Amino acid sequence: MSDVSFVRTEMLVEKAPPATEVGVIGWMRHNLFTGWLNSTLTVLSVLGIYFVLAALVPWAWSPTWSAASLKECRGILADLGREGHFSGACWGVIRDRWVQLFMGFYPSDYYWRPIAAFLLLGVALSPVLFSDKVPAKLIWFTGLYPFLMPWLLWGGSVWVPLMVLAGFVISYGVYRAISDRMSELLALIVAVLVAFIWWLVLMGPIAGFLANIIPIGMEAVGSRQFGGMMLSLTIGVVAIGFSLPIGIVLALGRQSDLLIVKALCVGFIEFIRGVPLITLLFVASTLLNIFMPPGTNFDIIMRVIIMATLFASAYMAEVIRGGLAALPTGQYEGADSLGLNYWQAQRLIIMPQALKISIPGIVSTFIGLFKDTTLVSVIGLLDPLGLSNGIRANAEWNGVVWELYGFIALMFWVFCFSMSRYSMHLERKLQTGHR
């Protein structure tokens, strides 16, 4: 009986998997047609995509790139036998006006200035964003950039930004001189006072004097000539740049034990977050000059930037507060046990970590503010949307709708989408494992 074996001794030849489980068919069965509900959804979606594309592609496929007016577009399309309002897009308006949509009415001889300003912005941000790839010394350029950018964009005498910078240097010198001998708090208060006196009283005459002796400068460009995407970027970048330090101060104030300071910060943050940006822009356009001393008159873009900065700093404060709250208490206690005082602890231990955690939040605040800059068209500034109204009122392009809106939407989409992807990438890169 021993030769009877119940166990198969040789392997069976491997069979190919059923055709319905592999390849394209298998993938479709697993991903598209798992049940009747999924199958219906798939069919409906494919039909929806088909109808949208069937309407959009023939419209967009229209050889009107060289047309100089809407009438010419219609003529080209009529020659092709395409009649009616939605027979084809009129891309001539984009070819004619894309430079304007980017630059507004900035003098075309100086286009290099905003371009250089935004390219240098990338250089200035690189030590923060790509700290592993660029030399750390570049952080000095980041510090200087806030003074370089306005000079490039607005032009004028080089001495004004230099004297503003000098204010910081003097104030820091005063701070060091006093804090070495006396208390840090006293030094801080005196340094801030000195800086304000410098900026408000002394700076103007000195800058004027220096500009008379050594006139170095560029052709000044008025704010009224700013427009298009460049205006949106300027407002967005300047407001975010200024809102970062203000936001840090507000966030620290909101977290502090000092009752009055905390109440002031909470009041400010909740007030700004509770009202729409458009009301703040109305304040900029109608009220800000009433709040200032009689005779002050700064131009509308400055006023908008001030209000946008206040707006962004309230949101920034909340983002940074999130970063502060995300730090484990051990970090605070560790700083205390090393005997560091409040500012030392903030500077050396808390802020580097909290800011790192909040970078994605900062980027998304920037995206939000950048999108919100379109609101300035409501108070009459010429951002891309404001320009589009002007272009549509023009005799040549009267009646163009979709091409312009589509192009503006695409510009914003490209900027915002790439920034949001980058912030996702940062989030992954900065993940340190513990939260």
Add this chain to the structure above:
Amino acid sequence: MTTLTDPPQESFRLSQLIYDTRYRSMTIQIVALIGFLLLLGWLFSNTAQNLADLGKEPSFRFLGEPAGYDINQRLLDYNSQDTHLRAALIGLLNTLVVAFLGCITATILGVSIGVLRLSDNWVVSKLMAIYVETFRNVPVLLWIVFIMAIMIETMPAPRAFKGENPSAHMMLNDSVAVTNRGVYIPEPLFSNSLNDVHLLGASSLRFDVSVDLLAIMLVLGASFWGASWYRKRADKIQEMTGDRPKTWHVRLGLIVIPTAILLYALGFHLGYPELKGFNFKGGTHFRNSLIALWLALSLYTAAFIAEIVRAGILAISHGQTEAAAALGMRPNKIMKLVVLPQALRVIIPPMISNYLNLAKNSSLAIAVGYMDLTGTLMGITLNQTGRELETVLMTMMIYLAISLSISGVMNVYNNRVKLVER
């Protein structure tokens, strides 16, 4: 032998205000307060000086003057002889209407898109991803003007509905007309109406209360209360005996029958929009501006809500779902009893801020001419009276009150959901 002496009595020195941590916080706070008060005083004196130079005196008397402009989309009765205060009230109600409608549609859309984006279906999930990325990366103002342009440019004019062989047709059995002047839908009418009650006489805040509506709401409320009592009774019976009596038909009857009887008694019927002359008459008219604003705000906010919902569901660990499945629960029970209660904790706080954003973004109505609070009080009233200080500050305060009350209500709800937490 040693003697213990008391430490020398400390006398207060001025330098302690800076060096002593016990007093230093006081110093900082007082300095901050003084700085703040100085800033405030400076602003006040500037404002007073500037207003005096302009010959304006801050006063709210303009609110009682006749507004002199018309508001075409409104909930309460209004004509151009009414006061600025009433115009602002109509505007405020318009803001609330669009914010309320927007929040509801944005939630429905957003939740479905967020769930569909997690679907196993490759086409559907990719389509939803494209939707989210398209809508949230383009400014909402652009969406508003874009949808407004679609409404005006692509919809048929009312005269296209005219004639023997019209080029446009009304939808849904001749009850809904979509035109380039807006959307007309049937309105509810009562032939044996109980009339309206006029409250607050002829003042600016007057409003009418429809007794019909009040009666319907009362009956509906009572029916729902009865239905819930009947279900609780069924719960009790189930706990005592183990058998659950069938309840749905009684509950349905309790809800439907009394309301149906009341509606019949009131002579409820629908008033259909009809083409008369060059325009549609009758029915409820949603203007283009309202539709564009509503749609744009809903579609834009839905993209954000979809991401929140997706993140909330993904935040629940897979072990929870598997454990529930191991207990033998069906997928819809798993969603309802295990995943959602936990996901809501993650979802609700960012959802609140999105509702707030929607309410605040509704102020962009001014771009399409929908007369909300911004369009009335901060728009035409400001231009006509020249009272920029009063109108802008009033508008800000009203928006602030709206924001704070929305976040207050939602925080109460959030705290109730939070109790599920261990």
